[in-house]
Amino acid sequence: MSIIEHWTGRIPAFITRALEALAGVGLRADWSALTSDLGRAASGTLIVDDGHSTHEFPAIAQASASAADIALLPHDEQTILITDRVSQVRAQQLADRGRGGYLDSAGNASLRGEGMIVEIAGQCKPGSAPTPATTAPFTRAGLPVTFALLAAHDLHGTIPTQRATAESSGVSLGTVNRVFRALRERTPPFLEGRHNDLTRPDVLEREWISAYSAQQPAAWPEERFTSGVWTIPEGLLNIPLPEGALFSSEVAAARLGASIRPASVLIHVDGDDRTRKELIRHGRLRRDETGMIRLRPALWRIPPVPTEGQTVPRLLIRADLLLEDDPRTDEISAEFRGNDR
Template sequence: MMNLETKEQLILAKAIDAFQRTTGLQIHHVWEGGPADALLTIQTPDHPVHFEAEIKGVIDRFKTLTHIRELGTRTKPVLLVAPYITKEIATQCRELDLPFIDEAGNAYIKTPGLFVYVVGQARPERTHEKPEFTALTTGGLKIVFALLNQKTIAPQTYREIATFAKVALGTVGPVLTNLENRGFLTPTDLGPRRILDKKRLEEEWVAHYPIKLRPKLNARRFTAAKEDWYRDVNIEQYDAYWGGEVAAEKLTGYLKPAKITIYARKNLDRLIVENRLRPDVNGDIEILEAFWAVDTELQMNGVVPALLVYADLLATTNPRNIETARLIYDRYLTQA
């Protein structure tokens, strides 16, 4: 029996079955592999190919992929096994030369005598998170963001948490229970609530934000009359904040923004008119709704919280953005 948790066993079994179905290749052996989650052998027409499997239920596009790629010192190549690999993540894996398989049948493997690249397979209808992970719903992600960015909010009442996270009061209880059951919050019988395993909770939030919450923020796109129009703008006077690449430049001084991201709270008319922004579905300026209620403890003047900047950068496939995300994580999130 493999030395894996039940959930990991299920991910691996489904991914192997899907790989065999979409490629016609067989994975003959799976067994406990020391530092690896499992050892896999793919039987090609000419010879067997061996891998050390790393099974991940949640993928952080920066840390997970880079970490796995850096495991190349092992005796066998590392193979990422996940519930689902999107086209964007598949592209990044290929750029990193990181082999992967998933439950949908998507795969990338490049070794002497074997090349497999399958992308675009539909996400499986049943996911491992659907029945239990209420913290990964739209409302749940807002609540987790509140907990991660306002240190004093965790022990507060449900109503206070709902107000800060801008969610319905009835959303709070199930999400906090879910976080407690999964080891992210202290049990209520141990005194005031506090976050546990903050790093892993951040990773989960960053992985799901661009998929489940960001698309609900009513994004609108614009073009400006002047390329560097944003440099002299006091964005806070519009009750708005810089996100993405502009925020990254302000936090690190390292990135020259190619796209402008703004999170705004109220009517946008003044911001649009005074800065001569023109609606343009292909514009490089994106304005989204700010989804938290007030400034957070981890928020710089005029810039969204570092966790959100980090997530915005990782939602792109731009290598320089990914590099800047590392700087932001090291400077602002490891110390938070």
Template sequence: MEPNEHVEGATAAVINSVLEHLYELGVQPGWRHGMSLEGRLSSGILTVDAGAGVHEFPAVGTAIVSPAELTLLPHDETTILLTRHITTGRAESLAGRGWGGYADSTGNASLCAPGMVIGVTGKRDTGAGKAPPATPFTRAGLPVTFALLMADEQGGRPRQRELAGSSGASIGTVNRVIRALRERNPPMLDESNQVLRSAALEDEWVAAHSTLQPRVWPKERFTSDIWKDPSDLIPAQLSDGALLGSELAAAHLGAPIRPSGALVHLPPEARGPRPAGRLSAEAASAERTTVR
């Protein structure tokens, strides 16, 4: 039941624990490793033999997953998330974002296949004393994480009270964020509050911040007889000042997602006359297309 040797650290521990809990349910689980990303994320195949044949689930294993990653990680309705404790709220978020199920290191699981249903809920995380891994990327924690990143750019090692003053957060929130970043595997913060992996921390901060922003719908909408898919806008020649937003920008930067909508931001001074019934770079302030 051991995961592939290419799986590292906390992710390997999570996958091992998931397999052990599934084994305790009377099934034969297995893990077939696919690929790793920065040692923190591992994709592969979770196999489960409940006595009537082996079921295979594409899976992503990670010790920590942010709300933004629930959307951005490549998955479909058959993909299983293997991670640490899944709360009831997180399980609902997974279902709402199109995941096929989950299994966590505390024994909770939701796996469905023809002739097999595994459902375990109510198991609690026994890691007493540890800060929730997502603390630095919650609405309360994001300002503290941002303050740490700003201090890192200036070569500083801020104290907790300095972070509280610059972020506007309470000392309690600052301490929880710091503890969570130090408990990451590998750590993102050392004992002197120096950021150890600034690029990775910045990427997670940006993803979480974008997810928590209220959605602002465009004031103007246009249809297009030319662009039928959101991705059609990526190679298009847009006006000066035009910026791609939403899922399309993430895809343009290499995120492994298929955009379901396109948002184009254009400053008022760059907008010209609108051709009727056609979306153009000069006419559009924003365009959103739903692909079914």
């Protein structure tokens, strides 16, 4: 069940724990939710009373937040993030991307208001952080299905049938049907009507990127190589790839005209072992854990939409750029949002 279904009524547990943590250091805090459609996240106001005055902070709350979420969720210099756990690494990512601050359930906080500065770090709560519930569209098996729907909708404005989606993604028809059903049953729904009209592509895209990023590299582990032919990433900007291999991330963005100088080369390769062997032979690739060539298993059996410049669909370029976890690529990633947003 989606977290968004709980924003009305009682405050979600992770926010309550965060407010209680502030109370533990003498700051009375409250949460006021705003009407919004941010999928797993919600917008609102954090109200903090320090005993002398009251401070209001615009806030985005989400139970767990990956590096991709930090880049994707709405943010500015005033808006803080409320989440279950902010590590020192995550705190630095928030600072690098210009967020206003944060508050987590363990009591770590960075809040700055007129006449008030709160900086608390190093707090750890017992036990491990909760794992957010993963529904069918965002599991290891369901992500290729949801990806195919989003890619087709971005290009055509419609989504394929269940049978066509199963053929493209290479998963069973039963898995496809479960994903479609879950998207229809979301509150509010992602799919509506007899023709499964996609109602909130921007929210679904953000949730897909978040789930895909959280499951990397375990779900689709990549291999690294050096090349006897290509010595710098720019050397691959104009070369053809074997059928079944597609560029992504920085090189894909550069091939499509983005102003970026690639630092490495990411290539998604389909499940046909002949594709991988041909690519290794063509580039005279040698295994190297620090090599600039990265091969990652593809999310599809057949690409869900026609390719452009031998690059993956734009949604995956955006997701892979965010996985680089470099604030300099965030703006480039935003250029690859869906055409209707």
